[in-house]
Amino acid sequence: MASPDSRQSAAAPVLDKDGVRLTVDDAVATVTLAHPAKRNAQSPALWRALAEAGRALPGSVRVVVLRGEGKSFSAGLDRQAFTPEGFDGEPSFLDLARGADDVLDATIAEYQEAFTWWRRSDIVSVAAVQGHAIGAGFQLALACDLRVVADDVQFAMRETSLGLVPDLTGTHPLVSLVGYARALEICATGRFVHADEAERVGLANIVVPGDQLDATARDLAAALLAAPRDAVIETKALLQGAAGRSYEEQRTAERAAQARRLRDLAGLGD
Numbered sequence: 646m647a648s649p650d651s652r653q654s655a656a657a658p659v660l661d662k663d664g665v666r667l668t669v670d671d672a673v674a675t676v677t678l679a680h681p682a683k684r685n686a687q688s689p690a691l692w693r694a695l696a697e698a699g700r701a702l703p704g705s706v707r708v709v710v711l712r713g714e715g716k717s718f719s720a721g722l723d724r725q726a727f728t729p730e731g732f733d734g735e736p737s738f739l740d741l742a743r744g745a746d747d748v749l750d751a752t753i754a755e756y757q758e759a760f761t762w763w764r765r766s767d768i769v770s771v772a773a774v775q776g777h778a779i780g781a782g783f784q785l786a787l788a789c790d791l792r793v794v795a796d797d798v799q800f801a802m803r804e805t806s807l808g809l810v811p812d813l814t815g816t817h818p819l820v821s822l823v824g825y826a827r828a829l830e831i832c833a834t835g836r837f838v839h840a841d842e843a844e845r846v847g848l849a850n851i852v853v854p855g856d857q858l859d860a861t862a863r864d865l866a867a868a869l870l871a872a873p874r875d876a877v878i879e880t881k882a883l884l885q886g887a888a889g890r891s892y893e894e895q896r897t898a899e900r901a902a903q904a905r906r907l908r909d910l911a912g913l914g915d
Contacts, residue, residue, distance in 0.1 A: 660701050665694035672707040673866050681715025686723035687781045689735050692759035695785075699762035707874055708866040709763065711789055712773040712859065719782025721803065753812055760788040760814040766882050769869050773862040774798050775855050784815030787822075790881075792848060793862050795855035800838040800848060802831055821888065822847045879906060 660667040664680035676698050678685035702709070713719055723732075731737025741749055763770040772786040775795035780803045786792055802819075804811045811819075811832060820828045823846045831838060843849040853861045869877070879902045887895050908914050 659703075660694065660698050662697075663688075663690040663694040665691060665698055667698040667701060669703055669706060672705055672870055673863075674702055674706045674709045676709060676711045678711075678713040678719055681713075681717075683723065684715065684717040684720035684777060685713045685782070686720050687785075688723045688726065688732055689756060690732065692756050695759035696762070699758075699765075702768070707768060707877070708869050709768050709770045710773060710862050710866055711763070711770060711785070712862065713775070713782075715776075717776035717782075718772075718774040718778045718798075719785060720777050721780030721782045727807075757812070757814050760784060763788040764790060764885070766878055766885075769877065769881065771862055771865055771869075773858050774800075774849075775858055777801075779803055780811075781813055784811055784813040787815045787818040787848075788813075791850050791865065792843075793851045793853065793858065793865060794840055794843060794849040795858045796840045796852055797855055798840045798843060798849070798852075800843060801835055803835045805833055806835045875909060876906060 658666050658668050659674075661679075664678060664685065666677040666679045668675050668677075676695070678691075680686070680691075725732060726738045729737060729739060731740070736744075741752055769791065770789040772789035772792045773794075774786050774792055776797055777799050778786050779799070779801045783800050783802050786800070802811055802815070816828070816832075819831070823831070827846060830836075838846075838848060840849065840852045844852045851861060851865070883895075883898055883902055886898060890898060905914070
């Protein structure tokens, strides 16, 4: 029997560079963090490749599964970023800190692009997370709509221990999922959140044994494809906007969305 990793890589990659591999099988795309020897530690090159993967998705894709090869989903930022040398061909973080404010802001914004496209309205993203998901790894899992985790998962937001803050878009979904007080405690202490707590507080949708992780993610992807695409897109938009609307505003949004769906089903859409 083929291993989960070999099944995921059976299709010819659409993209395979800098520790990121994108494969597409009809309506399901799989983005794999493919540097297990370094526990899928992240770098600016990897972030650019992730952003490129988002741009490379064919229009047929409805579900994107994000996974990491090896024992860890992602151990977070590669510590080489904090050395004076940094990465080959990249300014070190120390050099960036010494630069102009607008350059530093633009650079961080570019890094964030690797984390923003996972919540696009036209797709549903599923992170399949095993082992360590630390710092940038935790934030990448949080960037997705849904999380399926192995029972050995260890989430941690360790930026504060380095004198930094989480800046890769993870704070908003973390607060949305677990609330302000728990999010503050998780970030400020840098402690590990294990599978049982992750499921209890809403960080994980499903917890399964590690050898079932890939199969469970595939099953969830198939379930997400069962409903018509436009209905899922409208529902996702309704739910994403709910927190910023009042109860009455949400009722209005529901009516407008349902009217569009009914007209489309009746063949009266634009």
